[in-house]
Amino acid sequence: MSMLASTPMTNQWLFPLEALHATPSAWPLQKELYDRARGIEFLFRLGSSLFLPTSAILTAAAWFHRFYMRFPMEDYHRQEVAASCIFLATKTEECGRKLRDVARVCQAKILNQDLAPESKEVEQCQLQILLTEEALLEALCFDYVVESPHSKLVDLIEAHGQEGTRVAEVAWSFAHDSFRTTLCLHYSPQIIAAACYVLAQRVCDGPNSNSLDARIASSAPRTSLPTPPTHKPASPDAARFAIEYFAFGESDLACVAESLSILLEFYRAQPEHENLAEYVVEIAPPVTPGPADALRPAIPAPASASASPTSKPASG
Known part of the structure; x- marks a missing residue:
């Protein structure tokens, strides 16, 4: 895991703009920013389809960006990270959803078709969400506050x-x-x-x-010259x-x-x-x-x- 550190600002999750040139990803910056935007797009759609409260979706979105300041994008696909962020947010924001439901909706959006909860694709997605969640917890240092x-x-x-x-x-x-x-x-x-x-x-x-x-x-x-003071506040x-x-x-x-x-x-x-x-x-x-x-x-x-x-x- 990259130990990219935030420079002295207000907290560990605020980085100077030039830190974008030093993320763990080996991709060109333009490609990384493009995939970040696409990942957030997917995360918003997934959270909305699961009828999550706005607070949970936005918390997951912040985690998504923080994750890629610690782990390379080429090692963790944006959709898997987005799904893991959403699943973790359902727990910390007290709007619980079953892992199977998150995986089913996630795969339905990726494949553009409805899937049975017991399908192989849903089972594999559940496993991937849990595996990615382990890396997410490490990246966040168990700091869930957003x-x-x-x-x-x-x-x-x-x-x-x-x-x-x-x-x-x-x-x-x-x-x-x-x-x-x-x-x-x-x-x-x-x-x-x-x-x-x-x-x-x-x-x-x-x-x-x-x-x-x-x-x-x-x-x-x-917009004009000063006027004499009056008893009325400006x-x-x-x-x-x-x-x-x-x-x-x-x-x-x-x-x-x-x-x-x-x-x-x-x-x-x-x-x-x-x-x-x-x-x-x-x-x-x-x-x-x-x-x-x-x-x-x-x-x-x-x-x-x-x-x-x-x-x-x-x-x-």
């Missing part, structure tokens, strides 16, 4: 009074799609949630609204609500900018993705400070149509 950006996004949406709005729905979709990239390996849930919300606001506000740079600037740009800038809500500093804002750029690259790679990309691809990415832009790889499009655990904010 905090997804969705929990932070729910808090943000409620604080802004945006429940049930299109902004909330679009931000929720962006948060799902963030797992098709490697964002969860690089940035905290707050950073990803803020990036998804800011991008959703930009999409919903239209092409003539504030740029992403203006929305994530360290201080709101002045109205908050709705376009900067996420940035103010999380009270981000300069380094945090740089991470938000990088996250936005990665999300935009993802959508540009698949122009028909969930009918959102036609709006997203026209948005200019923020000016990212520092050398991270040169280290960020392009995110390829998955081979199949997309699937998300759910299409709108929900707790289950």
Whole structure:
């Protein structure tokens, strides 16, 4: 097993972008990213077909990415790892499913046909899930805790009074799609949630609204000369609500900018993705400070149509 270590960040599961060039896989980075995206696609479909709660599916998705920071992709097929992540999540997230049921649905999706629970293919899949689960437990170091950006996004949406709005729905979709990239390996849930919300606001506000740079600037740009103070408090800038809500500093804002750029690259790679990309691809990415832009790889499009655990904010 590779002992690729995370550099000093906030926890052992946050890696700098350049760590993607040092994963255990011998494949070119583009191929690895492509298969990661395809694996998450399969994982989402498997979890949805098993009617798992969103929290379990997203936990499994985070484990999937963490696994391949410790083990090579060429040794463990993405579908087997996805199935093992889903099966383990059904146990840790208290939404138990029988191993046979997970294996049956997994094989049905791989072979594109229904299978009897006692079929040879299902029996073999059960064994492979258990074998891969052993490696998964080793890779995770029995650390099952995952905090997804969705929990932070729910808090943000409620604080802004945006429940049930299109902004909330679009931000929720962006948060799902963030797992098709490697964002969860690089940035905290707050950073990803803020990036998804800011991008959703930009999409919903239209092409003539504030740029992403203006929305994530360290201080709101002045549009006029200062006016004498009044007894009324200044109205908050709705376009900067996420940035103010999380009270981000300069380094945090740089991470938000990088996250936005990665999300935009993802959508540009698949122009028909969930009918959102036609709006997203026209948005200019923020000016990212520092050398991270040169280290960020392009995110390829998955081979199949997309699937998300759910299409709108929900707790289950």
